[in-house]
Structures are given as structure tokens and as C-alpha cells.
Amino acid sequence: MPELPEVETVRRSLVPRLTGRVVIGATLHRRDIAVMPGDPEGGFSRQRSGVRTTARRVRAPAVLVRAHLVEPRRHGKQLALVAEDGRAIVVHLGMTGQLRWAAKGARIDPADHIHATWRLDDGSRLVFRDPRRFGGLWLLPEAGMLEARWAELGPDGLRTPPAELAAGLRARLLGTRRAIKAALLDQRVVAGVGNIYADEALHEAGVHPQRLADGLAGAEVDRLAGAVSGVLTRAVEARGSTLRDYADAEGRRGEAQLVHRVYGRSGQACLACGAALETAQVAQRTTVWCPACQPAG
DNA sequence: ACGTCTTCCTGGGCGC
DNA sequence: TGCGCCCAGGAAGACG
Numbered sequence: 001m002p003e004l005p006e007v008e009t010v011r012r013s014l015v016p017r018l019t020g021r022v023v024i025g026a027t028l029h030r031r032d033i034a035v036m037p038g039d040p041e042g043g044f045s046r047q048r049s050g051v052r053t054t055a056r057r058v059r060a061p062a063v064l065v066r067a068h069l070v071e072p073r074r075h076g077k078q079l080a081l082v083a084e085d086g087r088a089i090v091v092h093l094g095m096t097g098q099l100r101w102a103a104k105g106a107r108i109d110p111a112d113h114i115h116a117t118w119r120l121d122d123g124s125r126l127v128f129r130d131p132r133r134f135g136g137l138w139l140l141p142e143a144g145m146l147e148a149r150w151a152e153l154g155p156d157g158l159r160t161p162p163a164e165l166a167a168g169l170r171a172r173l174l175g176t177r178r179a180i181k182a183a184l185l186d187q188r189v190v191a192g193v194g195n196i197y198a199d200e201a202l203h204e205a206g207v208h209p210q211r212l213a214d215g216l217a218g219a220e221v222d223r224l225a226g227a228v229s230g231v232l233t234r235a236v237e238a239r240g241s242t243l244r245d246y247a248d249a250e251g252r253r254g255e256a257q258l259v260h261r262v263y264g265r266s267g268q269a270c271l272a273c274g275a276a277l278e279t280a281q282v283a284q285r286t287t288v289w290c291p292a293c294q295p296a297g
Numbered sequence: 298a299c300g301t302c303t304t305c306c307t308g309g310g311c312g313c
Numbered sequence: 314t315g316c317g318c319c320c321a322g323g324a325a326g327a328c329g
Contacts, residue, residue, distance in 0.1 A: 001322065077323080095322055096307075113307090132306045134323060178300060187324080195322065244309080244321090284302070285322070 002093040004077055004157050004192025005235035005256060006246050010099055011074045013248035014126075017101045018081065019071045022121040023064045033115040033130070034137040036063075063087055063139040064118070075150040076157065076191025081118075081126075086143025094134030100127050101249040126249075157192035158232045165190065166225035173213040173221065180216060181209035182283035184228070193228060195285045196241060196263045201227040203262045203272075208294040209282045234259065262288045 002010070028034055067083030074080070079091045079099070091099060102108055104123030116128040116137060128137065140146050155168045172189045173180070183189050184198040193201065202209050204227035207220055216224070240246060240254030243264075247253050257264075261271050266279035270290040279288045 003323095092323080094306090094324090130306095131308070132322090134306065176299085182300080185323085286320090 001095055001194060001196065001243065002077065002097065002240070002246060003194035003197050004074075004232050005197070005238075006240035006254065007074055007077050007079050007093060007192075008158060008236050009240040009254060010093075010248050011072050011079055013250050013252070014072045014099065014101065017124065017249065018069045018120075018126070021069050021124075023067050023069065023083075023118050024121050025119040026063075026065055027117045028115070029110050029117070030115045030133075033128070033133065033135075034139055036139045036141065063141050064089055073146070074156075076153050076187055077194065078150070078153075078191075080146055082146065086146070088140045088146040090138040090140065090146065090149065091128060092135050092138070094130060094132065094136070096132045096245050097128065097130035097135030098245070098247060099249050100129060100247075100251065101125075102127060131245075153187050153191040154189045155191065157190050157228050158236065160229075162226045162229040165229055166222045169221050169225050170218065173216065176213045178213050179210045179282055180207060180213045180224075181285070181287060183213040184224075185283055185285070190228060192232065195287075196260065197228070197231050197235065198285075199262045199288050200231045200260060203290060203294060204231060206293050208296045209287050209289050210280075210296065262290065264288070 064081060064083055064087060067085070067087055070082050070084050072079060073082055077092065080088045081091065082088045102125045108114060108117065108125065108127055112129065113131040114127050114129050118126045120126065140149065154172065155165055160168070169190065173183055176183060181198055181202060184193050184201065185195070199209070201224060205220065205223040207216065207224055235241060235256040238254060238256035238259060239252065241256040242253035243257055262277055265277050266288045268277055270277055270293060273290065273292045275290055275292040277288050278291050279286060281287065
């Protein structure tokens, strides 16, 4: 379940493999995994179109073909393969998406949920694999489109200094009566937080997940911003959380799951106070918290 | 306009 | 052991 730390770890593992390379070809094995601006059949619109495209091989739009790649970029959970002229492909990993790098001559089985393949000038390949297909590719054929897309997201949870993150949170939580956890999961509020790190940050900040967002005191928002920042930073240092599938572009697993304090620990003792952790659905997500450290209301 | 719910998808785990 | 059910969750769009 790639959230910001997992996506950042993938990005870092791609830097030495992609930077300075030239894309010499690309194949979309599934048409419906990619979307271009103004394309009514692609991307998530497939969910409503009722159209079932089978796994026929279709030439990808030549968005990055012949492009010279610069360092891949990231905002929140979105990763971008970027050309030096500003064209880009945004990769969203969804739940089970992976970007994997394959050395020259390495075997790739397209039947193994491989939806896109890029061939590079050194003979290596980059593949997008996603069994559950919650992820997708956004093809951005003009410079500036990436920045426009990312302008719709909130501040990046890792890069933004905690004080600035706190200021942004205060502004974006004001006047919204959603549960604070629902707000944290909203990528327009802060980009990069998903279900795991939302629970971890709320626990670290001592804030109950069902508190109303606009009911938090200023000091609580400050603690929350610091907790988001700290939780994400430490998870990146541990190379992300591997619960089942997640791996970086080289196939390496992460170790942040070893330091989760609440996620996946329902009924177990709080590591801070020993109380039994509680669980409920909040914002349609399984949520775990400590009733003593995170008092309601 | 805002908040909540449904929907998309597959594979692993569990109970009977 | 085998089958069927349930669950994991990011985010768009429908719904109230």
C-alpha cells in the first residue's frame, strides 16, 4: 500500500537507473491503465464507462519516446518520470502498483500484471506492474502540465518544513467538520498520507481520529503537523513499509512496518501507556487508536 | 457546497 | 482439501 514513504523510496531507487537515460520505446499492454488529458476512455473513467478492453497490445502515445530523462520527481504519492523538455508521465501506484527496473536481458512476463513497459537506451527496461489496477499512468505531453496537476495537491508531507505544514493545516482544517482522519487522508489537505501513516501520526500527536477537524486547538494542529513530518521522515529512513507486496524498483523490501505503533495492532497494548488499542471504521478505513493517549472530544 | 458512501480490482487468509 | 467469503485501500464520482 504505497504511501509517501514507499513512493519516495521507489523514486530514490530509480534515480541512478533513469537519470540521463533515453527512452527508445514504450508499450502499453493495457490501454485502460493510462490516461491523457481530454481522453474520455482512459484512466479512472474506465470505472464508469463499462468498456472492457482486453489485454491487446497497443502502442503507447509517444509521450516519453526519444526523451532524455532527468531525475524522477514526486509530490505526495504521485511519482513522475520527467523528460528534460518538461514532458512527463505521472505514475500512481494505487494499492499494489510497482515500478520495477529490469537489467538488459532480464526476463519479463507480461502476463504477470505488467501493464506498461519502457525500453531504455542501455538495454534495460522499466515496467509498471499492478495486479489490482487501482493505480494508473497519466501522460502529460506538454511542459507545465505536471506543475498544474500537482498544484491541486496540498503541501508535500515530507519536503514541507513542519512549521509551514502546520500553517497549511490550520488554513485547510478551518471550517471543515469532517473527522480529522478523513481530512488527513484528503490529498488536497496534505499530500502523501494514507491509512497507515494517518493512524501513526494521530497517535503520535495524541489526537483521536474522530475529532472534528475544525475543533482541534492550535497546539494540537502543531503537534499533528510535527507528527506527520516525523512519521513520514522515519518511514523513508526505514525504506517504507512492506506489509505484503511493496518493493522498490530493485525489488528490495522496506522495514518501516517494524516500527508501526498502532497500525495493524488492534487489541494489543499501546506502546506508550499499555492500554488496549481500539479499532473502528473511520472515513471508510480501518482505524486503530489508543483510547488513553488519544481521548475523544 | 460539503461530507459520506460506493465502486473499481485481485490475492491472501480464514472458516466451515 | 477445497470452496467461498471477506478484507486490504486510493480516490473519482454519485449521492444525500
